[in-house]
Amino acid sequence: xxxxxxxxxxxxxxxxxxxxxxxxxxxxxxxxxxxxxxxxxxxxxxxxxxxxxxxxxxxxxxxxxxxxxxxxxxxxxxxxxxxxxxxxxxxxxxxxxxxxxxxxxxxxxxxxxxxxxxxxxxxxxxxxxxxxxxxxxxxxxxxxxxxxxxxxxxxxxxxxxxxxxxxxxxxxxxxxxxxxxxxxxxxxxxxxxxxxxxxxxxxxxxxxxxxxxxxxxxxxxxxxxxxxxxxxxxxxxxxxxxxxxxxxxxxxxxxxxxxxxxxxxxxxxxxxxxxxxxxxxxxxxxxxxxxxxxxxxxxxxxxxxx
Amino acid sequence: xxxxxxxxxxxxxxxxxxxxxxxxxxxxxxxxxxxxxxxxxxxxxxxxxxxxxxxxxxxxxxxxxxxxxxxxxxxxxxxxxxxxxxxxxxxxxxxxxxxxxxxxxxxxxxxxxxxxxxxxxxxxxxxxxxxxxxxxxxxxxxxxxxxxxxxxxxxxxxxxxxxxxxxxxxxxxxxxxxxxxxxxxxxxxxxxxxxxxxxxxxxxxxxxxxxxxxxxxxxxxxxxxxxxxxxxxxxxxxxxxxxxxxxxxxxxxxxxxxxxxxxxxxxxxxxxxxxxxxxxxxxxxxxxxxxxxxxxxxxxxxxxxxxxxxxxxxxxxxxxxxxxxxxxxx
Numbered sequence: 344x345x346x347x348x349x350x351x352x353x354x355x356x357x358x359x360x361x362x363x364x365x366x367x368x369x370x371x372x373x374x375x376x377x378x379x380x381x382x383x384x385x386x387x388x389x390x391x392x393x394x395x396x397x398x399x400x401x402x403x404x405x406x407x408x409x410x411x412x413x414x415x416x417x418x419x420x421x422x423x424x425x426x427x428x429x430x431x432x433x434x435x436x437x438x439x440x441x442x443x444x445x446x447x448x449x450x451x452x453x454x455x456x457x458x459x460x461x462x463x464x465x466x467x468x469x470x471x472x473x474x475x476x477x478x479x480x481x482x483x484x485x486x487x488x489x490x491x492x493x494x495x496x497x498x499x500x501x502x503x504x505x506x507x508x509x510x511x512x513x514x515x516x517x518x519x520x521x522x523x524x525x526x527x528x529x530x531x532x533x534x535x536x537x538x539x540x541x542x543x544x545x546x547x548x549x550x551x552x553x554x555x556x557x558x559x560x561x562x563x564x565x566x567x568x569x570x571x572x573x574x575x576x577x578x579x580x581x582x583x584x585x586x587x588x589x590x591x592x593x594x595x596x597x598x599x600x601x602x603x604x605x606x607x608x609x610x611x612x613x614x615x616x617x618x619x620x621x622x623x624x625x626x627x628x629x630x631x632x633x634x635x636x637x638x639x640x641x642x643x644x645x646x647x648x649x
Numbered sequence: 650x651x652x653x654x655x656x657x658x659x660x661x662x663x664x665x666x667x668x669x670x671x672x673x674x675x676x677x678x679x680x681x682x683x684x685x686x687x688x689x690x691x692x693x694x695x696x697x698x699x700x701x702x703x704x705x706x707x708x709x710x711x712x713x714x715x716x717x718x719x720x721x722x723x724x725x726x727x728x729x730x731x732x733x734x735x736x737x738x739x740x741x742x743x744x745x746x747x748x749x750x751x752x753x754x755x756x757x758x759x760x761x762x763x764x765x766x767x768x769x770x771x772x773x774x775x776x777x778x779x780x781x782x783x784x785x786x787x788x789x790x791x792x793x794x795x796x797x798x799x800x801x802x803x804x805x806x807x808x809x810x811x812x813x814x815x816x817x818x819x820x821x822x823x824x825x826x827x828x829x830x831x832x833x834x835x836x837x838x839x840x841x842x843x844x845x846x847x848x849x850x851x852x853x854x855x856x857x858x859x860x861x862x863x864x865x866x867x868x869x870x871x872x873x874x875x876x877x878x879x880x881x882x883x884x885x886x887x888x889x890x891x892x893x894x895x896x897x898x899x900x901x902x903x904x905x906x907x908x909x910x911x912x913x914x915x916x917x918x919x920x921x922x923x924x925x926x927x928x929x930x931x932x933x934x935x936x937x938x939x940x941x942x943x944x945x946x947x948x949x950x951x952x953x954x955x956x957x958x959x960x961x962x963x964x965x966x967x968x969x970x971x972x973x974x975x976x977x978x979x
Contacts, residue, residue: 466718543716545759551714553774553825554747556740567764642764643809 362624370613419618429618440599444584446515450523459534481528490521490594507596518595538569662688667725676937680706682889691863695876698886748778750833751826757818761810768806793828816847888944895970905972
C-alpha cells in the first residue's frame with residue numbers, strides 16, 4: 344500500500360510539472376501581452392516598460408527558470424491588468440467555486456445513487472421510469488435555462504430563496520441543483536447499468552444461495568462492486584465543477600473562479616490565466632489521486648497488481 | 650446402492666412435475682418442462698445432458714433462485730423432507746438456503762465476491778444460520794477450510810479471491826456451502842472450468858466429504874466419466890425433461906433410451922480404435938418450439954411414427970429405474 348501510494352504521489356508531481364511547463368509555453372505562444380495593453384498609447388517606451396515589468400525582456404529559458412522558481416515558492420505572479428497578485432485572486436474566488444462544486448456533487452450523489460440502484464433492482468417499474476425521466480431531462484436541459492426557470496419559480500414566484508448571489512446555505516440550493524442535475528443524469532445511468540451487471544453475477548446468486556436476506560445481498564455484495572465505476576465518473580465530474588462554470592456563475596451572480604478565468608483569457612492577462620490553469624490542473628490531479636486511493640480501499644485487487 | 654444403513658432409503662428431496670419457463674418477447678422458453686426425481690439421504694444423484702437441456706435451471710429452481718423477472722417456476726412441487734419448498738414464503742425459504750441446502754456453481758472465478766476476504770465470505774452462512782460469532786465463527790471457518798484441504802487456512806482467511814488459484818477457489822466455494830453441514834449439496838458442473846488433475850482432486854475431495862457427512866448431492870455434469878466416479882443414480886435430461894433414470898451401475902451396461910445410448914457412444918474409450926468418435930446427429934431442439942411427441946425423435950435412429958405424435962409415458966425398468974421411450978413401451 345505504501346509503495347502504491349508513493350508511486351501515485353510521484354506521478355502526480357510529474358503531471359503537475361508537465362502542466363506548469365505546458366501553460367508556460369502556451370501563454371508565450373498566445374501573443375505579446377505588452378503590445379496589446381499598450382496598443383492605444385503607441386509609445387514604444389511604454390511597451391518596453393511593460394515588457395520589463397512582466398519579465399518578457401528576458402530570454403525564454405531565463406523566463407522559464409524564473410517562472411518555475413517562483414512557482415516552487417507558491418508565487419503565481421501578479422495580474423497584468425491590475426496590481427493584485429494571482430494568489431489573492433484565487434484566494435478570493437476559489438472558496439465560492441469550491442463550496443458550490445461540493446454542494447452540487449453532494450446533491451447529485453444523494454439523488455442519483457439511490458435512484459440508480461432502485462431502478463436496477465426494480466427494472467421496468469415506475470421508479471425505473473422516474474429515473475429515466477430524471478436522466479433524460481438532466482441531459483437535455485441547458486443549464487442556463489434550467490437556472491433561470493428555477494430562479495423564476497423559487498425566487499420570483501414562490502419567494503423561498505434569494506434569486507442570486509452567495510449568502511447563507513439556502514443560496515446554494517438553486518445553483519447547486521442546477522449544476523447537480525446535469526451530473527445526476529450520467530450518474531443515474533451509470534449506477535443503473537453497473538448495478539444490473541453486478542446483479543447478474545454469480546456471486547450475487549451465491550450470496551442469495553447462502554440464505555442472506557435481500558437487503559444484505561444488495562447493500563453488501565452488490566452495491567460495493569457496482570460503485571467502483573461510479574466513483575470514477577462522479578469524481579471526474581467533481582473535478583470539472585471545481586473549474587467553475589461560467590454559465591452558472593453568470594446566471595446566479597456567483598463570485599466564483601469561472602468568470603475570472605474567462606475574463607483573463609479574453610484580456611490576455613496571462614499571469615492570471617497561468618495561475619488559474621495550474622490550480623485547476625492541481626485540483627484534477629489531487630482528485631485523481633484521492634480516487635486512486637479510494638479504489639485501493641474498495642477494490643482489493645488493485646493494491647497488489649500495480 | 651452401496652450404502653448399507655437403513656436410513657439410506659429415506660427420501661430427502663422429491664421433485665414432482667417441476668416446470669420453469671422463461672417468458673420472452675419471442676415466446677415461452679420451456680427450460681424445465683415437467684421434471685420429477687427423488688434424492689435419498691446420503692445419495693449422489695447425477696443430472697446429465699447437453700448444454701441447454703435444463704440442468705442448471707432445475708438446480709436454480711430447487712433453490713428458488715431462477716433469474717427474475719425473466720423466468721418463473723410455473724408448476725410443480727419440491728418436497729424437502731416434509732415441506733413443499735415452492736409453498737414457503739421468502740423468509741422461510743431463506744432458512745433452507747445455506748442451512749439445509751447449499752450450492753456450488755460452475756465458475757469459481759465469478760462465484761466469489763472479489764471485494765471481500767474469503768474468511769468473511771465463508772463465515773456468512775455460519776453467522777447467519779448457526780448464530781456463531783467472533784472466535785467461535787472463525788474456528789468453524791478454519792475447520793471447514795481445513796476440511797476442504799486449503800493449506801495454511803489461518804493466513805488464507807484474510808486473503809481475497811484473486812489471490813487463489815481456480816482449484817483453490819472452487820474449494821473455498823465448497824467450504825462456503827459445507828460450513829453449515831447442509832443435508833443437500835447442489836453442485837452445478839463445479840469441475841467444468843478446472844483442468845483435469847485439479848478436477849480429479851476436487852472430485853475425490855467432495856466424494857470423501859460426502860461419505861463422511863452422508864450429505865445428499867445433486868451433481869450436474871455433461872461428463873459421463875464423472876457420473877461413473879461420483880454418482881449412485883443418474884437422471885438423463887433432454888429438452889427440459891428427464892428421459893431416463895437409472896442406477897449408475899446399470900446405465901453403462903444397459904441404457905434404455907436411445908439418447909442415453911448415444912451419449913455413452915460419444916464417450917471416448919482408451920484402447921477402442923474407432924476411426925472417429927461417435928457424434929449425435931442434429932442439434933438439441935429450440936426450447937421455444939419443442940417438437941411434438943418425443944423431443945428427441947428428429948435425432949433418434951430408431952424413431953417410429955408414434956414418437957412424432959405423443960410423448961412416451963414413463964415405463965418402469967426395474968427397481969426405481971424408469972425411461973420415457975416408446976421402444977421400452979413395446
